[in-house]
Amino acid sequence: xxxxxxxxxxxxxxxxxxxxxxxxxxxxxxxxxxxxxxxxxxxxxxxxxxxxxxxxxxxxxxxxxxxxxxxxxxxxxxxxxxxxxxxxxxxxxxxxxxxxxxxxxxxxxxxxxxxxxxxxxxxxxxxxxxxxxxxxxxxxxxxxxxxxxxxxxxxxxxxxxxxxxxxxxxxxxxxxxxxxxxxxxxxxxxxxx
Numbered sequence: 001x002x003x004x005x006x007x008x009x010x011x012x013x014x015x016x017x018x019x020x021x022x023x024x025x026x027x028x029x030x031x032x033x034x035x036x037x038x039x040x041x042x043x044x045x046x047x048x049x050x051x052x053x054x055x056x057x058x059x060x061x062x063x064x065x066x067x068x069x070x071x072x073x074x075x076x077x078x079x080x081x082x083x084x085x086x087x088x089x090x091x092x093x094x095x096x097x098x099x100x101x102x103x104x105x106x107x108x109x110x111x112x113x114x115x116x117x118x119x120x121x122x123x124x125x126x127x128x129x130x131x132x133x134x135x136x137x138x139x140x141x142x143x144x145x146x147x148x149x150x151x152x153x154x155x156x157x158x159x160x161x162x163x164x165x166x167x168x169x170x171x172x173x174x175x176x177x178x179x180x181x182x183x184x185x186x187x188x189x190x191x192x193x
Contacts, residue, residue: 002181006038006169010046015167020048021120022167025111026074026081027054028066028190031126033073034178035170037187039124040077052081053114055107057088059099066190080118084110115164123158127168128175 010016024039026032039050052074056067067083074081084106092102111123158164170178182189 002034002173002177003038003041005173005177007042007045009172010042010169015169016046016048016122018047020046020122021118022048022050022122022124023053023111023115023118023120024050024124025054025107025126026052026070027126028070029126030175030178030182030189030191031128031170033187033189034173034181035124035126036073036079037185038181039169040079049120050079051114051118051120052079053111054081054083055103055110056083056085057103057106058085059088059103062190069190082110082114082117086110112158112161112164116161121164123164123166124169125166127171128173128178 016022022039024032024036026036036050036052043050052070054067054070056063071081071083086106088099088103088106091106092099095102097105111125114120115123153166153168156166158166181187
């Protein structure tokens, strides 16, 4: 079962310890909804607290529907949720950056802002085995040094707030496992067209 696989990853890598408070970055897609549901199921056993941070990038017309979905899901489970609206296209133009890069910058700044606001010491993102393989491949294609071949770190300190760590509890899970989990648990994630 996927939940046990994630718990094993958490324990093996000491990702979550007793009394940790975790901000979960949730977009509403399959990966982040799977992560949210699993951590919600495990929080009692792990003796940790969770809150959710969601960024509405205002790029696609479905964005508000995704925000409403994440908000309703969290309210149903009584999980605190923090939402940020950011016009990524406009910000990218102002900063002379690509929309992808700008979106990532805004997300990570918001996650850290919420971590500080809620006294959280961890930020969980929904990077998967597929994302890790993609990262390694991209690093190879860019001619990365050996250090680039490790891919997405499962646990790393924030470069902004040293007391905050980023954790990737579902990094060992494949996209297929995540989709199967969502189907089994009757979670209807929002898909980015």
